[in-house]
Amino acid sequence: MNNIYTPSAENIARAAEIIKNGGLVSFPTDTVYGLGANVYNAAAVANIFKAKERPLFDPLISHIANIDFLSEYACTDERAITLAKHFWPGPLTFVLRRKDNNPAIDLACAGLNSIAVRMPNHPVALELIRQSGVPIVAPSANRFKTVSPTTAQHVQDSLGNKVDMILDGGACTIGVETTIIDLTGKHIVILRAGVMAKEELEAIKRKKIYLSHDNPELPKAPGQLLKHYAPRMPLRINVADHDVREDEFFIGFGKVRGARLNLSPSGNLCEAAANLFAYLREAEKHDEYKGIAMSPIPENGLGLAINDRIRRASYKE
Numbered sequence: 001m002n003n004i005y006t007p008s009a010e011n012i013a014r015a016a017e018i019i020k021n022g023g024l025v026s027f028p029t030d031t032v033y034g035l036g037a038n039v040y041n042a043a044a045v046a047n048i049f050k051a052k053e054r055p056l057f058d059p060l061i062s063h064i065a066n067i068d069f070l071s072e073y074a075c076t077d078e079r080a081i082t083l084a085k086h087f088w089p090g091p092l093t094f095v096l097r098r099k100d101n102n103p104a105i106d107l108a109c110a111g112l113n114s115i116a117v118r119m120p121n122h123p124v125a126l127e128l129i130r131q132s133g134v135p136i137v138a139p140s141a142n143r144f145k146t147v148s149p150t151t152a153q154h155v156q157d158s159l160g161n162k163v164d165m166i167l168d169g170g171a172c173t174i175g176v177e178t179t180i181i182d183l184t185g186k187h188i189v190i191l192r193a194g195v196m197a198k199e200e201l202e203a204i205k206r207k208k209i210y211l212s213h214d215n216p217e218l219p220k221a222p223g224q225l226l227k228h229y230a231p232r233m234p235l236r237i238n239v240a241d242h243d244v245r246e247d248e249f250f251i252g253f254g255k256v257r258g259a260r261l262n263l264s265p266s267g268n269l270c271e272a273a274a275n276l277f278a279y280l281r282e283a284e285k286h287d288e289y290k291g292i293a294m295s296p297i298p299e300n301g302l303g304l305a306i307n308d309r310i311r312r313a314s315y316k317e
């Protein structure tokens with residue numbers, strides 16, 4: 001089925017309805033085509049990972065249409081505001097601290113306390129975001145390990161049957177992904193190189209900007225990555241319901257007994273993915289328990305992503 005639509009006012013309005021109601025819309029940006037969903041709808045966000053067949057939950061970039069909204073959405077400082085005023089809309093993404101721990105955006109942030117935000121320089125993207133009335137999270141609209149799409153046809157070829165609508169804005173002018181800079185620490189650090197060069201950013205900030213591998217604040221040992229997301233309490237995974245200890249908060253999956261929370265009583269992996277981070281946060285609030293136990297999750301589809309995350313979260317040095 002061909003899902004490509006011209007970006008007429010009518011089609012953009014339809015696409016915005018789809019986003020609001022939890023569907024997936026692929027849209028053009030200045031860099032590459034994105035696969036978009038409502039950031040506040042965890043089931044829709046889980047569907048992005050399912051469609052892309054990503055084996056892990058990588059945090060997603062929130063696309064916004066208004067510079068002033070940045071400070072409402074994330075913790076900003078003088079550096080973020082100056083850079084946004086200079087380079088937005090454009091191919092530059094900021095990683096900032098999350099403003100609050102709104103669990104509705106946990107899956108989009110992969111459980112991290114930081115959030116990536118950008119304002120794309122494309123009229124179709126901006127109009128879609130405005131009409132949706134919510135930030136739109138969007139990874140590049142390609143399957144895992146394939147190249148990023150720069151035309152609507154590329155999206156149709158790789159994800160055509162997984163998206164509700166593809167808005168055709170022509171070929172992307174830039175064609176490589178945004179430069180991502182981390183503003184959560186003392187130094188500005190480039191996490192992903194893109195069209196926006198280090199020198200251009202330095203010219204505005206008049207300060208040295210680090211590449212992620214030469215940042216003095218970042219740990220260099222790759223083992224650190226295993227600790228990517230960790231709840232405050234120890235987490236045991238693959239625990240059958242009859243093996244849960246009395247002092248453990250039990251997070252179940254499927255038909256199990258005694259679960260305090262169940263990721264998906266019917267065994268639906270998409271529902272489980274949508275609940276995962278919020279439930280881990282909920283569990284760690286209960287300090288009457290000494291640890292968290294979690295049911296086994298099947299190793300297929302989104303289960304791969306869920307298992308990747310909980311394996312990291314249960315990792316002990």
Ligand code: TXA
Pocket residue numbers: 029031032033034035058059060061093095109112114115116120138139140141176177178180191
């Ligand atoms: O040009 C682009 O940036 C495109 C268009 C569609 O906007 N988007 C894109 O998204 O390339 P994606 O998901 O393919 O890449 C986003 C990258 C990932 O490598 C992710 O790890 C990183 O951004 N990222 C997102 N949130 C982060 C965070 N809180 N901390 C560190 N890295 C983050």
Ligand code: MG
Pocket residue numbers: 139140148
């Ligand atoms: Mg990508």
